[in-house]
Amino acid sequence: MAAAMDWLPWSLLLLSLTCDSHAFYVPGVAPINFHQNDPVEIKAVKLTSSRTQLPYEYYSLPFCQPSKITYKAENLGEVLRGDRIVNTPFQVLMNSEKKCEVLCSQSNKPVTLTVEQSRLVAERITEDYYVHLIADNLPVATRLELYSNREGDDKKKEKDVQFEHGYRLGFTDVNKIYLHNHLSFILYYHREDLEEDQEHTYRVVRFEVIPQSIRLEDIKADEKSSCTLPEGTSSSPQEIDPTKENQLYFTYSVHWEESDIKWASRWDTYLTMSDVQIHWFSIINSVVVVFFLSGILSMIIIRTLRKDIANYNKEDDIEDTMEESGWKLVHGDVFxxxxxxxxxxxxxxxxxxxxxxxxxxxxxxxxxxxxxxxxxxxxxxxxxxxxxxxxxxxxxxxxxxxxxxxxxxxxxxxxxxxxxxxxxxxxxxxxxxxxxxxxxxxxxxxxxxxxxxxxxxxxxxxxxxxxxxxxxxxxxxxNPVRTNQIPRQIPEQRWYMNRFVGQSGRISSITFLASCSLSSSSWWCRVRKSASSWCTSSSVQRITAGGGGISWSPGDLRSTSLSMPSFILLTSWTSSSSSPLSCTLATRPSWSCPSGFSRAPLASMQPTCLSARSTLL
Known part of the structure; x- marks a missing residue:
């Protein structure tokens, strides 16, 4: 009875922890309730690139800074990951729209980047750096929309939405470099059900961004830090010349949408990204390979042991039976x-x-x-x-x-x-x-x-x-067997059994891997999963990203007369209510446009590389 009473306080403690578990996503993390026009702070985490694997602080580039820079106190894991969470000058209010706001602009004067700053920004863009922001501890994500037609009917198209972390700092086209200087924030909120006499509260459940590049001449700023963006596709991107000073505006807009996603499920969008699926595929592939190789090795060992045991059973002479051979030679020296x-x-x-x-x-x-x-x-x-x-x-x-x-x-x-x-x-x-x-x-x-x-x-x-x-x-x-007192003499090995000779195979392996890597980068397009790139399949009919869209048919692709294997380079696309979709397709090494498409000016999106397989053509 006394032993049972000793467990009673611990049982009550565990029950108390589970009573209000519905109000928390994880132990120790509680939701933040916002009221109308409450400030929602947007913080910067870092800049990352899959090419360099070197993260950088947000303010390592000449972004607009607030009046006072405050870094968040971080734990050990955040420091080891390279996170440097810092405040930003973005002013976002709960459920309050902003069409266009100018950052760090005084008297309608644009920001001037020095030659050194321009060179640094251009270098980061060419190295495919992504910017990571957070709002209410939610990382910003870029939406990817894929429209597919698996049944061959143009009227029955399926929409597949994917997300990726952060947004691309900029993009390149031929020898020109462009910066994403306008950010369109899309924040989703969930309205909490309260009684009639209580004020409505909101919770942030998703944080998206649409990066755009708009040149200085197309942005009209006023004295109140607000601005007007060009309509349609008349805008040109903001170019960054690393050899001279560059002037530009840093602008942003805020759009709020109500969502049915509850606060406890708001991380599901980030946990189901395509990167996670790729990691799972790699893990499953590795496990299958390990089991396959283990099975082959086990079969070889079993066949060897069966053969040795059969030879021992065939021995007629007792003295010959006592003589050890095969794997039994080392049984007294194993341990x-x-x-x-x-x-x-x-x-x-x-x-x-x-x-x-x-x-x-x-x-x-x-x-x-x-x-x-x-x-x-x-x-x-x-x-x-x-x-x-x-x-x-x-x-x-x-x-x-x-x-x-x-x-x-x-x-x-x-x-x-x-x-x-x-x-x-x-x-x-x-x-x-x-x-x-x-x-x-x-x-x-x-x-x-x-x-x-x-x-x-x-x-x-x-x-x-x-x-x-x-x-x-x-x-x-x-030990399962007794160890001999006198070690068994190891016979002299032949010269080609030397360990140093066996290590020479590493040189050829490294050379082969390097050749495969170079061949892969030369013959197959490196897929960059961003708001402006996608790896197509035979069923793809339309791709949209960042508010723009493109559509094509297999017949249009056949008209390019591509050889196998070949590439299709999607350089730009534009979309508006008054003008039809247009894009530019090209093949290596010369440029050409398929039927039904015309060359369009470079929009704010990153050039996209689409692999043209035989199933597509």
């Missing part, structure tokens, strides 16, 4: 202690430490405790779990070290706690020096590095010693 038992046990302990950390992280993530709404929580949890899992790694390493006839357990514990983490820390420190030289936000600051060292020697090292002490005192593992 012989290696030359460096301390290193082996240390590596095993680090592996157990990593395994326990990954297992707990996956389990906690499956419970929803590591939601993406908690920025940096995954990496922070992984770092702390690795430190605390040192007790299990030390226990496993200590017991194995004693099994391998080791005696210096203190030195073995220190090796377990420092060998693998020390190698990783040394490599990261060297790489961090290069990242520092690039002035990237991905560089770990010195105080954070000192904090990691304190965690390493203050948490992980003592726990490893504690686990190693108890593991070394534990009974050693029992």
């Amino acid at each position: 012989r202690p290696p030359q460096y038992p301390m290193i082996l046990s240390s590596l095993l302990g680090s592996g157990i430490q990593l395994f326990c950390m990954i297992l707990i992280v996956i389990f906690v993530a499956m419970l929803g405790m590591l939601s993406p709404s908690s920025r940096g929580a995954l990496m922070t949890t992984a770092c702390f779990l690795f430190m605390f899992m040192g007790v299990f790694g030390g226990f496993s390493a200590g017991r194995l070290y004693r099994t391998l006839k080791g005696h210096r357990w203190k030195k073995g514990a220190f090796c377990t706690a420092t060998l693998y983490p020390g190698v990783v820390f040394g490599i990261c420190f060297i790489l961090n020096c290069f990242i520092w030289g690039k002035h990237s936000s991905g560089a770990v600051p010195f105080p954070t590095m000192v904090a990691l060292l304190c965690m390493w020697f203050g948490i992980s090292l003592p726990l490893v010693y504690l686990g190693y002490y108890f593991g070394f005192r534990k009974q050693p593992y029992d």
Whole structure:
């Protein structure tokens, strides 16, 4: 009875945590309720690129700055990811529309970029950098719309909507570089059901952006920081010349839409992006390959063992039966202690430490405790779990070290706690020096590095010693077979069995991989999943992005007389209520337009590369 009463307080505590679980998305993250015209702060996170893999701070480029720059206090995971969350001058009010607002403009004067600033902006654009913003902890996303016709009927078209994180900083066309200087924010809100005498509250459930490039001459600004944008497709994009000063306006607009999406489900849009599907495909593909190779290896081993056992059963002479051959030659030396038992046990302990950390992280993530709404929580949890899992790694390493006839357990514990983490820390420190030289936000600051060292020697090292002490005192593992006292002599190997000769295959492998990479980039278009690019299939009939659209038919594509394999380069498209859709298609190496299309001026969208497969033509 007393034992049951001891569990009563804990049971009540767990029940109290689950009573109001419907009001929270993850433990510790509560929704923010906004009233009409309440400020919704838009913050910048960083600039990222899949080409350079180097993140940068938002204000590393000459964007408009507020009167006072304030950086958000970040946790360990956010710092290690390169996030530098900072406030921006965008002024957004709940459920309040803004047609066009000018940033950092004084007396209707445009912003002037120096030659150095223009060169830096042009460099970031050519490196395919994306800008990441957040509103109410929701990252900004760019909408991609794909209209497909799988049944061959033009009247029955299916719409597929995809989203990607951030928006593209700009785009290039031939030798010209253009900057997205106008942002059209689209924020979705969910109205909470309240009683009649209470004021309505709103919750932000989605944050989208449509980037546009509009040249200086087409923007009409007034003294109240408002502006007027050109209508239709008469506008030209804002070019950035890296060899001279450039003048431009930074503008934005805000549009609000009511949505049926509830606050608890607002992250579903981001978790179902195409990148996630690609990652799942890669994981499944890797698992299938591992199981396939394991099956082949198991079949080979089983056939070998069956053959050896059959040979042993055929022996008539008892003396011949006692003579060992095949895999039984080494049965008395399999469990012989290696030359460096301390290193082996240390590596095993680090592996157990990593395994326990990954297992707990996956389990906690499956419970929803590591939601993406908690920025940096995954990496922070992984770092702390690795430190605390040192007790299990030390226990496993200590017991194995004693099994391998080791005696210096203190030195073995220190090796377990420092060998693998020390190698990783040394490599990261060297790489961090290069990242520092690039002035990237991905560089770990010195105080954070000192904090990691304190965690390493203050948490992980003592726990490893504690686990190693108890593991070394534990009974050693029992070997299934007896180890011979005299080691079996290893016969002299032939010259082509030397380990250095076997390593020579790496050179040819690296050369082959490099050739495949170059061939892939030369013959197949690199698909850039953005608001202006898409990889087509045989069923695609129309693509829209950023408010523009394009439509074509397979007959139009046949008229280009493409050879297989070939490419179709979609350079621009425009759409308005008064003019029909138009675009420019081209093939390498010469330009040509299919029937029904005419060349159009470059719009604000990034040139799109569409792979033309045989099924499409």
